Amino acid sequence: MNIDMIDAAAGRLNGVALRTPLLSSPFLDEIAGRRVFVKAECLQHTGSFKFRGGWSAVSAMDMAARARGVIAYSSGNHAQGVALAARRHAAPCVILMPSDAPRVKIDNTRALGAEVVLYDRATGDRDAIGAALAEDRGLTLIKPFDEPHVIAGQGTTGLEIAEQAAAEGVHEADVLVCCGGGGLTSGIALALEAKAPGLRARPVEPEGFDDVKRSLASGGIERNNRTSGSLCDAIITPSPGQITFPIMARLCGSGLAVTEDEALAAMAAAFARLHVVLEPGGAVALAAALYHPGEIEGDAVIAVASGGNVDAAVFRTALERFGGA
């Protein structure tokens, strides 16, 4: 896993993935007490950065394997990213999803041409079910984060951040990344190491699900006590990956954790000031930038807004509670 794989993924994604803008607002700068830049991956195809990793993995397969098809398991965004990437490659696609995933994500994944298989998150073993399905049908499993081609795809976000930050005159800053299993965070960290060594990736998680923060602090892989019951469902995973954790341990600054209310308030701020739609899990990095200024260094901060697939009811709640009139 190295920068050459990320550069190669960028080549395969060129003209396919959206080069998402780096947004800013003087109003957010005022809240944070420093310049704030938001990498708006919520605008990416399928509404999250996951399309990058999905495309990177599917486009790297040999043609025979692609013709048999792919399988992925995901709480939703990885599913959509893989489904669209597979459809555009004319590859069959099976998605294994928890039965409590947001309705909009299940519907969207089916509409993107994938066959959705549901399982019970509390009682089913996702890995075992996925492996059996893959073997039965000759499908290639595309893991959500602990897979080099996926990490390479997510890392292309970091290549763009390096260029866009330099264009803004920002050469030293914390880059806050919404973090589940660490695919996006480790990919960005590798890209920044090579292209913008003054920028430092730092994972951000919801309080109570901060396995990566605790793992970075202890030096070993820590687990969450539970993996459901958070509004930030998109970034809840049991623990960091075997591939992603060593990368993060080597390159990342310490982790941050925010409350659900801070994530909802960041969604309302992004609505009013940037005019983008964030899901709770996609808003935790911006929440840390806005509401944890004392834990951040430097006169500028970059926050990755990783996804925007949110039920209308949850978004209305964020606006009712934090959106003013």
Place this chain on the structure above:
Amino acid sequence: MNIDMIDAAAGRLNGVALRTPLLSSPFLDEIAGRRVFVKAECLQHTGSFKFRGGWSAVSAMDMAARARGVIAYSSGNHAQGVALAARRHAAPCVILMPSDAPRVKIDNTRALGAEVVLYDRATGDRDAIGAALAEDRGLTLIKPFDEPHVIAGQGTTGLEIAEQAAAEGVHEADVLVCCGGGGLTSGIALALEAKAPGLRARPVEPEGFDDVKRSLASGGIERNNRTSGSLCDAIITPSPGQITFPIMARLCGSGLAVTEDEALAAMAAAFARLHVVLEPGGAVALAAALYHPGEIEGDAVIAVASGGNVDAAVFRTALERFGGA
């Protein structure tokens, strides 16, 4: 008023305005029955394309005039665009706003450093009040649309559309533009004439306020019976301009008009499928693309999403009525 002025404005805006992305979603393509591309000017600085025109005008002034300051009258988006452009040039800025403008727009304009003077839209003569203020203080009036440097700035949106459409392989299409006085529409029309002659600008307005559509049909400047009482306040003007109308009459296809409900439904669709926030007046072009397919030609359509400055209460209404769960 010609393409050279737009190219010159693009030079002044280079590195200052955001090059906004051209967004798409297979879900929107399905609704419209053709490929749909959305030029997301809601992501522009200050939340609308108006920053382009404001910056273009302020940056074109001589230094002595700029030091005396500028004045603008606006229902809100032009005000914010001019205010930020003036602040970044260290120029004093007075904004004359109707007292019934959305609260968020008044607050934002003040927060951007402008002095806001309110007047009654029903009884006050905006032009007379503005002219008197300008003379008293030596301010330069920056008109919202009927002003060559402003049209040139808005026209830079069209330069980007020409390039971005070509990159998507789209060489013939209707370009639907949210239209008030016609500054954005005429600027885009001029840019497309020079750079992408297969693309044709068409103005879109709210039903009941379709002065431009009727003017294009009759060949002379028509007026609206009223200029208040629409959710689409950002694009309500009495009539097309003396400069903008001849350009639109020469270059534009026929106008379209959509209902307020269609604008709200387009806001909900943009929320769910593109993850951007649109205001009602900024959503009318997308509404026409999605819900008036029979009035559009070609297998692709481009809609300009011109602004995203919307009160949270109005946005919640759009989601409650058209956003599903």
